[in-house]
Amino acid sequence: MKSRCARCGKRLKKGGCAYRLKAELISHYDGYIRVNPNDSMTATLDKINSELSKLTEDEIERQVYRKFEYLVCPACRDEVEKFLLTEERR
Numbered sequence: 548m549k550s551r552c553a554r555c556g557k558r559l560k561k562g563g564c565a566y567r568l569k570a571e572l573i574s575h576y577d578g579y580i581r582v583n584p585n586d587s588m589t590a591t592l593d594k595i596n597s598e599l600s601k602l603t604e605d606e607i608e609r610q611v612y613r614k615f616e617y618l619v620c621p622a623c624r625d626e627v628e629k630f631l632l633t634e635e636r637r
């Protein structure tokens with residue numbers, strides 16, 4: 548099976564240098580739920596339930612948790628690293 552860099556599409560040679568890039572994005576709950584202060588608790592829960600019922604299970608999962616795993620070439624590894632460290636270098 549020929550593998551390619553997930554970012555630039557460059558072919559990754561067998562026995563050559565490749566990097567496995569793993570990332571997780573997990574929804575962070577800060578303890579607050581945005582509600583309309585005029586709504587009762589029941590009305591608020593009804594709203595949340597009706598919002599959730601519009602989404603499929605997959606969509607809900609994607610909003611809460613996303614996991615990535617890619618193979619990338621050395622050049623793309625450098626680019627990704629640069630991107631992630633941009634704030635620190637400013």
Ligand SMILES: [Zn+2]
Pocket residue numbers: 552553554555556557619620621622623624
């Ligand atoms: Zn690449």
